[in-house]
Amino acid sequence: MSLKEVGGSEFPDVDIVRSQSQKLQEELEMLGLKIKHHEDNLKFLKTEMDKMDESILQMQVDLGKHHSSARAQENNNLSPIDTERQTIENILKREETAAGLIYRIKLRYGQQASASPLTNDVLGVVATLGKVNDDNLSQLFSEYLGLEIMLAIVCKTYQGITALEKYDKEGMIEKRSGVNGLFLSIAKQPPGRYLVFCIENLRPYTGEFVADDPQKRLALLKPRLPNGETPPGFIGFAVNMIYLDHLHLSCVTASGHGLRETLFYNLFSRLQVYKTRLDMQHAIPYINEGAISLDGGIMKSNGLFYLGGRKNTEVKFPVSSGISRLPADVVEIEKQLKLMTWKKERLIEDRKREETLLNDVKKLFINQKEEYKKYLRETALNLKQVLERRS
Template identity: 55%
Template sequence: MQVDANEMSIVARDKGFSQAESIIQVSQKLQHDLHSLGHDWKFHFSNTLKIENEDGSCLTSEEETNEQILRHEKSAAGILCQLKNRRETQASHLPLAKDVVGIVATLGKVEDDDVSRIFSEYLGMETMLAIVCRTYEGVKALEMYDNEGCINKSSGLHGLGASIGRSLDGRFLVICLESMRPYAGKFLADDPQRRLNILKPRLPNGECPAGFLGFAVNMINVDCENLFCLTPSGYGLRETLFYNLFSRLQVYKTRVDMIQALPCISDGALSLDGGIIRSNGVFSTGSREDVDVRFPKASERSRQPEHYIETEMQIKEMRWKKDKIVDDLKREQGLLNGAKFDFDRKKNEFLKFLTESSSYASQCQVQTAQDQFMSR
């Protein structure tokens, strides 16, 4: 059958259009995927807010906080930062390095300088420089003692400090997440930062106080890897560390707003212009004190997209569940090995008993036979 040339041309043209359309669709999809990957990559590796250093150089907000900690060179936090900055150190092979989460000042970010300044003043230098461990095993690894209860200066953080020429002076604060009573309430729905669902304060007339900005515990931005499944029981930093540090501490814009809200303040309050109420009836007055170790500031570029955070949290949860299963298997294997050892020991004792009993029975039988023979 003969096909018209015009029809063949139309078919070829339509086929060409279809192929071109398919190529365009694939190209658009690849471009979209590439854009998404690039967007995630940017959030994972992009620089955060830059801060000009005293010498005119630029540091990220996180680097500035580390510089502030390093100025306290003989503190536990300063020594820990120095050890992390030295690649040749053996610290990464020690139990304390595996269990240490970080230093309080490095474990959260805030929105601006005013929040950073008042939060650091409220917590104080000792707490800002506190070392945070997941478990009590990590706490014990930081400092060890001899038989007389004296500090062993050649082990733990003391020994590592001495190895880099930095002696650890005085006391230092260590916070154990495992030992903390976590927040027992719910979280805000669909919030990638897993902020705590705490009811806003209400005045006697039912209205929220003027100038109320939020709860301090929810104004800390926590890195994704520390949001979920950080402790053996599956809790993150917000509901353990920061909830224990701030509880339901309220934050107001001004002192005037804070004082007017006194009827509904139960766990203390702060104002961005320097007001501090530590608890009911306890006011912190006088000139404000600047703590030279502060939380770094978050920037728009450093915030991760919601789907990225959700994926990270799912991965974190799966790893936590895997670790829990591995721990359970190790524990069960230990119990099995113990039971097997006890079984083998009892079996050997039983076989020895049977052997000795058999020998004794044979001797008795021989003796009985001899006695019978002699009695005849």
């Protein structure tokens, strides 16, 4: 407390007291305005999320009606082998793998599995996240990638990685948590090494996409001979021959990237597809990142050739049912649904951030208010002591 002497008596410096008191009041008012600002933001975010929930629900109803109708129509013309079911069954047979365990959980608990910390960030296994047009391509792509990658688990974020495996303070794997803990709970040995892709950590393709293509295929530059023509037998790029569910085409990552430009671009890159081994061999000078041929030829980008007879790969991509193009309005609904879901996730993050900021400002407000009260008490006490001495 600043004091000054007037006529031998000590009085509080009124100007300083008034100035300090006003300063503390203004700081309190400013913090109060910040609290109201964050509270208003939270109300706005809640309103927007409620609107999105209504829109998402309506879109899901509309899509449900379409798919129910499509299934009813398709059931009259099913192929003998349900390849998607077969792929999952072949994964389940591999009980010793993390992929087999993940799909056992998904089948046993259904929608409840999405609420489990262990699986709620898991998109699936590589083999289940794309389809191809025929069994030959399925065999080729699966053999090219190899069983270990086909069985790799795919997570959206790093949070999914940390849920699958935890470590103690010494950096050792905690055997009774994550995937290891689940294996032990069913009296089985943990799977050892297994692969997991984290989509948000994959470097995405940054080029253009094929214009007006519902599948969002990548606009990759085709190999060109000196005369400007493509090499004989060149069919296309493997990454563009993967058929994706429309819900996986965009907004899988926080930055809006889909599986084609993240996961499958990292797996296949610019892998070229040719009709025959002979076509592939003639095109070697124009192949930078590997090639395969429909008659079984496989060449890696580092000059590694696969020779010998072809393997019968069990875990392979499902074959597309042939309905690769949904009606335009359905495609648009699914696109909007994914976009809306992605925006809702961003709103949830914004809400968490606003709640944190609001809590921080409230703490500051309480501390500032206590400081103001303390200042007033000390000022009043000093004034009382001065008056008592004068009397």
